[in-house]
Amino acid sequence: MTTVYVHGIGMTxxxxxxxxxxxxxxxxxxxxxxxxxxxxxxxxxxxxxxxxGTLSNQEILxxxxxxxxxxxxxxxxxxxxxxxxxxxxxxxxxxxxxxGEYENVLVVGAEKMKHASTATVTQFINTAMDQxxxxxxxxxxxxxxxxxxxxxxxxxxxxxxxHLAKVALxxxxxxxxxxxxxxxxxxxxxxxxxxxxxxxxxxxxxCSPITDGAAAVVLSSKPSNIKVRASSQSSGPTLMxxxxxxxxxxAVKISGERAYEKAGLGPEDIDVAEIHDCFSMTEIxxxxxxxxxxxxxxxxxxxxxxxxxxxxxxVNTSGGLLSKGHPIGATGIxxxxxxxxxxxxxxxxxxxxxxxxxxxxxxxxxxxxxxVHILERV
Amino acid sequence: xxxxYECCGIESVTKKVYCSSCGKEITNEIDVPEEGTVYSYTVxxxxxAQFAHLAPYTVALIQLKNSxxxxxxxxxxxxxIGDQVKLDSIVDGAYVFKKVGSSKVLHNS
Numbered sequence: 001m002t003t004v005y006v007h008g009i010g011m012t013x014x015x016x017x018x019x020x021x022x023x024x025x026x027x028x029x030x031x032x033x034x035x036x037x038x039x040x041x042x043x044x045x046x047x048x049x050x051x052x053g054t055l056s057n058q059e060i061l062x063x064x065x066x067x068x069x070x071x072x073x074x075x076x077x078x079x080x081x082x083x084x085x086x087x088x089x090x091x092x093x094x095x096x097x098x099x100g101e102y103e104n105v106l107v108v109g110a111e112k113m114k115h116a117s118t119a120t121v122t123q124f125i126n127t128a129m130d131q132x133x134x135x136x137x138x139x140x141x142x143x144x145x146x147x148x149x150x151x152x153x154x155x156x157x158x159x160x161x162x163h164l165a166k167v168a169l170x171x172x173x174x175x176x177x178x179x180x181x182x183x184x185x186x187x188x189x190x191x192x193x194x195x196x197x198x199x200x201x202x203x204x205x206x207c208s209p210i211t212d213g214a215a216a217v218v219l220s221s222k223p224s225n226i227k228v229r230a231s232s233q234s235s236g237p238t239l240m241x242x243x244x245x246x247x248x249x250x251a252v253k254i255s256g257e258r259a260y261e262k263a264g265l266g267p268e269d270i271d272v273a274e275i276h277d278c279f280s281m282t283e284i285x286x287x288x289x290x291x292x293x294x295x296x297x298x299x300x301x302x303x304x305x306x307x308x309x310x311x312x313x314x315v316n317t318s319g320g321l322l323s324k325g326h327p328i329g330a331t332g333i334x335x336x337x338x339x340x341x342x343x344x345x346x347x348x349x350x351x352x353x354x355x356x357x358x359x360x361x362x363x364x365x366x367x368x369x370x371x372v373h374i375l376e377r378v
Numbered sequence: 379x380x381x382x383y384e385c386c387g388i389e390s391v392t393k394k395v396y397c398s399s400c401g402k403e404i405t406n407e408i409d410v411p412e413e414g415t416v417y418s419y420t421v422x423x424x425x426x427a428q429f430a431h432l433a434p435y436t437v438a439l440i441q442l443k444n445s446x447x448x449x450x451x452x453x454x455x456x457x458x459i460g461d462q463v464k465l466d467s468i469v470d471g472a473y474v475f476k477k478v479g480s481s482k483v484l485h486n487s
Contacts, residue, residue, distance in 0.1 A: 123426040135450035137472035139429040147420030200421040
């Protein structure tokens, strides 16, 4: 039975880079991962990207990476699954090694977004919703979906905007120690709660930002000290009006359950996690769906500090999408970057007790895709 | 009336080909009134370019009357969860609902 190991990781700083193209970002992160892996012969490349075609007028990213790195005429592909594009590329890399086809694979994700206006980016991000529906024509946006979820969550649980703010504050405090994060300025609950509203009740700090950046991973069937224990994926509803339970993200729940089953582990075995906090509300829902906390009680765990560094299950020690930044195609791979550093013992916000088992969860669309990976230090 | 598609107890305004529960083709179409209650909502302040002229605007998920199905619609007024709403018009392929009763009235009646 083949096992997949992580051999190298690389990541650009996340932020705004006027002078760097989408290609520059992909290459920079790839070089980091290749050097970290001691330059193995790469057999295939998988790229995670969402908006290269629309925002940078650039496709064929896989072939460009192979060509400009000089990897030879190896097979490549770009994977798209909205904000889960990176996680899906990673999973295809894992599966390609498990199939026996390749020994060493480069997976790299990137997004170049900052050069476009917010209205343009919002318009293109909306391609992650089903465009041929009355729901889209009603003007529901991607953040609007999570705003609608948040209002219902608060109505049913008694959670307040301050609880959402606590997620944003925790992730900002983590990002302050991460030199690669987009936002490192200190903030406060007051500033977060009183910030400009984006989609009621979610304000500016409750929403992940527009970001440039890239992250890369080298995977191999040859052993290293970081083993991929599980890779899993699920789909979910592509429309809000199709959700049977608005306060559930079935894709997260199912991808989590499948990953636990493959790994022979449960939520209680996870030492550290990177969870897709595209919105503060999403982190609360997903820590429930992944079994870390009971349904509709995630907000209480946040209030009790259980997801902070030093808490029962530290979530988003990188700063998360909210403060590390969210260059869409890079996000799922940058989660692995942070978790590998936690497992190696040299991460920003390194846990006092060096973790052994780490979980990454990457979401796409309005819960339309979810990918989970579990890593183990061996 | 609004069409709702049903199989195995799952009701949806979206017409799907097969039932995710039993795997059979979905054939049961039910007509339901174009009214319901606000299940949840948001007020969109940062719109995509296409809807910039409308912002800020309210979008709600409406629990349809006499059905398990919900529908997403734009609402003409500001609303709260539990408010009663009714279809006002269909504009450029969007359902636009209006408020016809508040949640408070509903609770007192």
